[in-house]
Structure formats: C-alpha cells, structure tokens
Amino acid sequence: MKELFPAKQIMGFVFSLLLTVVALAVYFLGLSFGAGMAILLITAFVQALLQLVVFMHAGETKDKWSIYGSVYFMIFIALVTIFGTMLIFLWDM
C-alpha cells in the first residue's frame, strides 16, 4: 500500500493546498489591492510551476528542453498578450 503513495507527490499536494490557503488571505484579511495582487501572482505562478514539475513530470526525459522550451515560450507569449493589451486598454499608455 505504501508504495502507491510516494513522498514526492504527497509533499506536492500538501504544498499546493498550502498555496491555496495563502492565496485565500486576500479574501479574508482585506489587504490593499497592490498587496493582494502580489500575493495572487506569486501563489498562482508557484502553483503552476509545482504542477508542471511534480505532477506533469516535465523534466524527466531526454526531450526535457524541448518541452520546457515550448511551454515557457508559450507562457511568455501569453504574458505579452495579456499585459500588452492591459497596457493599451486599461492603463492608457
């Protein structure tokens, strides 16, 4: 039974729950908008990285740099799209 529950996965799960609880602080503690957004940005991206490395086994095989390369490239393009658009439409630059 024990071999079905590897420590790495359990730690990953505990950590992901912890990140969710930390993110909830912005709801329950009534922080300022800036502080709240900083917490959300950090917890969300750490959570995404955790899923990628621990649960999606991204770094395990020989083609790991092709996998990381294409995913990080897409994340970069996604962030440029999101923040570039916000720059024009919301922040009037």
Next chain:
Amino acid sequence: MKLDHSQPLEYSTKQNDLNIFGFWIFLGAEIMLFATLFTTYFVLENRTGNGPTGADIFEITPVLIETFVLLTSSFVIGLGIHAMRIGNKKAMIAFFSITVLLGLVFLGFEIDEFVTYIHDGASLQTSAFTAILLTTLGTHGAHVTFGLFWGTAIILQVKKRGLTPETTNKSFIFSLYWHFLDVVWIFIFSFIYLKGMM
C-alpha cells in the same frame, strides 16, 4: 517495434515519445487560448452596465469546494500515473476512476454556480463582464466535460488491454491534460474569483 527499457513504458517507443511531445505543443496552444480569454476578461471586467459586478455574484464557498476538488483530482491522477509506472493496473484504474468522479463533482458544482448566476440576472447577454465571465468559465468547464469522457474511455481501454506501451502512453497524455486543466483553474480561482472579491 523497438522498446527502450530504460524509460517508463509510456515513453518506450519513438512514437510514444513523439505523441507526448506533440501533446505538450498542443498544451502550448491551449495556454494561448486561455490567455486570450483572460486578456478579454481583464479588459471587460469593469464593463458591467446595468448588470451585477463580480463582487455581487461570486460566492466563496462553492468556489473553494471546486478548487479543493480539482486540486485533489490532480493529485489523485498523479498517484494513478505512479501506480501505472510500478505496473499496478488495479490501483491505477482505481485512482483514475476517483479522478473522473472528482471531475464529475467539480462539474456539478460549476453547473449549479451557472444556474445561480442566471438566477441572479447574470446571463451571457447581460453585460460585457458577464459575457466574458461565462465564456471563460464555460470554456474551462467544457474542457473538464470532455476530459470526463476521455478519462472514462482510457479506463475502459486499460481494463480491456492491460498496461501496454499504447495504453500507458494514452493514460500519461490524459494525465497531462488533467493537470493542465487544474493549472488553468488556479488562474481562474486567483484572477477571476479572488481578485473579484478582494
């Protein structure tokens, strides 16, 4: 067919390797799909017209349940892949079944949430905000719904054919899809719900 025994079964042939890499490319395109939805959401977030705002309609309890259910299902399918790699077919099928059931629970709460929104006067036609909100949530929900059928098909195949290079490859790819949906939900949870209720 050449089998490489230094790798897990799902990576054991060249074809398997390429299938998994190809799926990562597909996930890259999925990142872009959700990025454009988030972009539009952030732009239209405050265009609520005469309709409700996010703070008016979001409820923390169902959102929290959905989040913990999906996080747990993501963890459980990870256990399923681990069981698959140590060759325990029975445990793998059990873990995959729990994953699909948790997905069903998630979907139940989301459908209930949508019904509540419609009840609160927040439909697809109410305002720019409700339109993009329901489109973004709905796109994620449609992915989960598709995943339920896909996961069920995978379970049936593994049951029938056992753990072969083909079935393990398909199962692994499905697990990538499921984890990806969990990641997307984390961003929805953080930047739509929590930001909206802050």
